[in-house]
Each structure stands twice: as structure tokens, then as C-alpha cells.
Amino acid sequence: MGGEMEHKFCGVYLSGTGNTKYCVSRLVKLLDEGAPCVAIEDMVAPSAVAAHENIVLGYPVQYSNAPKMVREFILQNKELWRGKNVLCLATMGAFSGDGAGCAARLLKKCGAKILGGLHLKMPDSVCDSKLLKKSKEEKRDLIRRAEEKIGRAAEGIQSGKYPRDGLGFFAHIVGLLGQRLWFYGKTKNYCDKLKIDGARCVGCGVCARLCPMKNLTVEESLAVPHGKCTMCYRCISVCPQRAVTLVGKEVVEQYRLEEFLGE
Ligand SMILES: Cc1cc2nc3c(=O)[nH]c(=O)nc-3n(C[C@H](O)[C@H](O)[C@H](O)COP(=O)(O)O)c2cc1C
Ligand code: SF4
Ligand code: SF4
Numbered sequence: 001m002g003g004e005m006e007h008k009f010c011g012v013y014l015s016g017t018g019n020t021k022y023c024v025s026r027l028v029k030l031l032d033e034g035a036p037c038v039a040i041e042d043m044v045a046p047s048a049v050a051a052h053e054n055i056v057l058g059y060p061v062q063y064s065n066a067p068k069m070v071r072e073f074i075l076q077n078k079e080l081w082r083g084k085n086v087l088c089l090a091t092m093g094a095f096s097g098d099g100a101g102c103a104a105r106l107l108k109k110c111g112a113k114i115l116g117g118l119h120l121k122m123p124d125s126v127c128d129s130k131l132l133k134k135s136k137e138e139k140r141d142l143i144r145r146a147e148e149k150i151g152r153a154a155e156g157i158q159s160g161k162y163p164r165d166g167l168g169f170f171a172h173i174v175g176l177l178g179q180r181l182w183f184y185g186k187t188k189n190y191c192d193k194l195k196i197d198g199a200r201c202v203g204c205g206v207c208a209r210l211c212p213m214k215n216l217t218v219e220e221s222l223a224v225p226h227g228k229c230t231m232c233y234r235c236i237s238v239c240p241q242r243a244v245t246l247v248g249k250e251v252v253e254q255y256r257l258e259e260f261l262g263e
Pocket of ligand 3: 016211213215230234235236
């Protein structure tokens with residue numbers, strides 16, 4: 001992590017299927033070319049926070065909340081946030097109300113100053129549900145609009161005007177009533193509902209290698225979940241056998257952002 005103090009910004013993110021990583025990296029690049037962006041499961045994530053004054057913290061909205069892993073990362077590194085300036089970036093498939101506000105409120109309690117909030121609508125990552133599914137064209141269009149919004153946000157930030165998505169009182173109420181109140185149980189703890197189809201799984205270990213929570217192991221050629229899933233959907237989106245499900249009973253469409261970039 002040499003030379004990080006030369007940079008004003010750093011990005012830290014949880015990203016299951018690539019949306020949040022892409023959005024955080026793009027914003028940080030526009031704000032501070034060459035500044036580091038690290039995944040929260042990376043060992044160096046706490047030291048990246050410690051070494052930077054301004055942080056873009058990104059995550060996917062889940063049931064109008066910040067994922068459990070993100071909330072735990074904030075609280076486990078409580079002392080590191082004091083005096084930091086944080087912009088919360090939340091990606092979402094449709095709607096969140098106060099997606100950015102969920103982490104912002106926790107960060108404030110840890111002594112951080114909230115610079116702003118940015119909401120970005122991206123293709124949805126729930127590979128085992130038919131809801132919200134879009135055509136390739138619609139997905140590309142969403143990504144293009146998110147890129148434009150990131151560009152406008154970066155211009156504003158450079159002139160001292162930070163976006164305020166999801167931070168106000170009204171957004172808080174909308175987030176609560178829209179979903180969080182009804183679905184809070186889904187994100188309160190880590191999830192133990194991940195299912196592996198034993199007839200499909202070939203024990204290749206791809207899921208276990210990529211899980212940010214190290215929630216999966218392969219035992220006797222079968223993936224085994226251990227009840228500490230943060231619902232990022234990475235394993236579900238990459239399993240070559242389509243053997244993993246969480247919300248639904250079968251994989252409808254594996255989503256990986258990189259398939260829609262650079263075309
Ligand atoms: C378990 C789960 C719950 C989700 N809940 C919401 C939601 O409440 N509102 C929403 O707009 N999108 C929701 N989404 C969609 C994701 O927030 C969205 O696709 C996000 O951009 C994925 O980011 P990633 O690719 O960085 O993982 C949910 C996705 C998952 C996996
Ligand atoms: S990636 Fe799929 S096939 Fe490979 S071990 Fe995991 S569940 Fe089994
Ligand atoms: S088990 Fe799968 S969905 Fe759960 S945290 Fe790990 S990679 Fe993400």
C-alpha cells in the first residue's frame with residue numbers, strides 16, 4: 001500500500017456481481033486518477049481506510065438496507081472512521097429510498113463526516129428470480145445512464161457540490177416504509193438459506209474461492225455453505241453448473257457485469 005497518502009481519495013466496496021466495483025472505481029478514477037480501490041474482503045481494506053482522508057464506500061442495496069458484511073466492516077473498524085470524510089455509493093436494481101443513508105448513519109455514529117450519497121441504478125443481480133429481468137439492451141442502457149450520473153457527480157464534487165441521494169429525512173422514511181420495515185429480518189444477520197443442488201454440483205471450488213465471506217468449502221466433491229452468507233450473489237452468478245440458489249429455486253439468468261462492458 002505504498003504511496004497511498006499521495007491520493008486524496010480511496011474506494012472501498014462490496015460487490016457481488018461487479019456493479020458496485022465498477023461504479024466506485026469509475027467515480028474514484030474521475031476524482032483522483034490512480035487512487036486505490038479495494039474490496040472489503042481484501043486484507044488491506046482497513047489499512048486503506050486508515051491511510052486516506054476521503055473514502056468512497058460502495059455496496060449493493062439489499063432489501064433497502066446495506067449488506068450485513070458492510071455494516072459489520074464499518075463497526076469492526078469503528079475507530080478508523082473517526083474524522084474520515086465518506087461518500088456512500090449505493091447501487092440498486094430498482095429502488096432503495098435511503099440505500100446510501102443506511103451506511104451513512106452508522107458511519108456518523110463512528111465519528112465519520114458524511115460528504116454525500118450517490119444512488120446508481122444498475123442491472124439487478126438476483127440470478128434466481130424472474131423479477132426485474134431486463135433485455136441486454138435495457139441493461140446496457142441502465143449502465144450508460146449510471147455512467148452519466150457518475151460523471152455529473154464527479155463534476156459536482158470537484159466544484160464542492162456533493163450529491164445527497166438517500167441522506168435526507170424523507171428518503172429515510174421511504175426506505176423504511178418501502179421495504180426495510182417488512183424485510184429487515186432478511187439482512188439483520190448473515191443468511192443461512194443458501195442452497196447447493198447436490199445433483200448439479202461437481203465440487204470445482206469456484207464458489208468457495210470467490211466468496212467474500214469464505215462461507216463455502218468443498219467437502220467430498222460437494223460445495224457446503226456454512227450459514228455466513230452476505231447474499232452478494234457472486235457464487236450464484238459464477239457457478240458453472242448453476243448449482244447455487246438463494247431466493248429462488250433455480251438459476252434464471254446468471255448476471256455478471258463484465259459481459260456488458262466494452263462492447
Ligand atoms: C439479496 C438482494 C437483495 C436486493 N434488494 C434490492 C432492493 O431492495 N432494491 C433494489 O433496488 N435492488 C436490490 N437488489 C439488487 C442489487 O442491489 C443490485 O443489482 C446491485 O447493483 C448489485 O451490485 P453488485 O453487482 O455490486 O453486487 C438486491 C440484490 C440482492 C442480491
Ligand atoms: S462453483 Fe458450483 S459446481 Fe463448483 S463447487 Fe461451487 S456449487 Fe459446486
Ligand atoms: S455464499 Fe455466495 S452469495 Fe453468500 S456471500 Fe458467499 S459468494 Fe456471496
